[in-house]
Amino acid sequence: MSSRSGSLVLVATPIGNLGDLSPRAADELRDADAICCEDSRRTGKLLELAGIARSSPLLVVNDHTETSRVGDVLARLARGERVVVVTDAGTPGISDPGEQLVRAAAAEGHRVEVVPGPSAAIAALVASGLPAARFVFEGFLPRKGSGRTARLQALASEQRTAILYEAPHRVARTLADLSEVCGPDRRVAVARELTKLHEEVWRGTLERGCEWAAEKEPKGELVLVLEGAAAPETATDDDVVDALRRALDRGVSTKDSVTTVARALGVPKRRVYSLATALDR
Ligand code: SAM
Numbered sequence: 001m002s003s004r005s006g007s008l009v010l011v012a013t014p015i016g017n018l019g020d021l022s023p024r025a026a027d028e029l030r031d032a033d034a035i036c037c038e039d040s041r042r043t044g045k046l047l048e049l050a051g052i053a054r055s056s057p058l059l060v061v062n063d064h065t066e067t068s069r070v071g072d073v074l075a076r077l078a079r080g081e082r083v084v085v086v087t088d089a090g091t092p093g094i095s096d097p098g099e100q101l102v103r104a105a106a107a108e109g110h111r112v113e114v115v116p117g118p119s120a121a122i123a124a125l126v127a128s129g130l131p132a133a134r135f136v137f138e139g140f141l142p143r144k145g146s147g148r149t150a151r152l153q154a155l156a157s158e159q160r161t162a163i164l165y166e167a168p169h170r171v172a173r174t175l176a177d178l179s180e181v182c183g184p185d186r187r188v189a190v191a192r193e194l195t196k197l198h199e200e201v202w203r204g205t206l207e208r209g210c211e212w213a214a215e216k217e218p219k220g221e222l223v224l225v226l227e228g229a230a231a232p233e234t235a236t237d238d239d240v241v242d243a244l245r246r247a248l249d250r251g252v253s254t255k256d257s258v259t260t261v262a263r264a265l266g267v268p269k270r271r272v273y274s275l276a277t278a279l280d281r
Pocket of ligand 1: 221
């Protein structure tokens with residue numbers, strides 16, 4: 001246990017629109033003894049735009065430096081300092097640094113406070129129109145390999161709405177991969193440039209999403225919100241047959257249609273296969 005108890009304060013910052021910096025966030029930035037940030041130029045600019053005069057040091061904490069910064073931050077907290085953590089945009093710890101600092105501070109008995117505010121994940125979820133009562137956050141999928149395959153397959157049977165971050169130049173690939181495992185009829189929303197001038201929320205099926213992304217590579221920052229898989233007991237034989245017909249009409253082989261429909265509707269392959277055989281007759 002440290003001699004004096006400091007406070008680590010996680011402060012959410014705007015994801016595009018400066019007006020989303022809350023008064024409490026501004027107060028914390030103004031009064032901090034030190035500010036941990038990913039990029040001192042970017043945070044310096046935010047403080048300047050928000051008219052916050054600062055005398056406290058900016059400590060760079062990013063994916064490469066978070067581990068090595070822990071000791072310094074703990075020493076400051078032990079002196080009773082108030083250390084604020086911000087990232088380039090949004091909520092610290094959400095696909096951003098912060099988690100390690102929280103764990104270390106809490107383990108040493110320091111207070112951990114949060115000033116909640118913008119996060120692209122939640123903003124995209126609520127704007128998507130997809131069910132928000134139960135959801136999962138996937139962050140960025142691995143770019144390739146078995147890790148990516150495993151996460152995609154888990155999404156195929158995931159019944160809760162899923163939120164994914166993606167880079168604009170990779171969104172077409174990810175929509176295509178999702179369509180392959182989840183089936184082309186699964187609904188998706190692409191929330192782009194939220195809170196900025198070119199804010200847009202595109203909504204449709206994965207199949208249409210692939211076409212949309214192929215027409216013109218979407219620009220800026222974006223979040224994918226994916227509808228959950230249908231609960232197994234809700235898929236009737238008619239649902240399975242309809243989905244099978246749509247896949248077969250698109251020229252997909254019977255074997256691949258069975259696999260895709262079984263995954264997409266969350267029903268056993270055996271059941272889909274027997275309905276597909278009946279269709280052939
Ligand atoms: N911690 C941040 C948060 O709470 O939103 C997320 C940081 S993560 C490194 C950055 C990703 O968030 C981007 O690649 C994009 O997927 C998403 N993002 C950030 N700002 C966005 C915006 N204005 N509109 C849409 N997506 C955004």
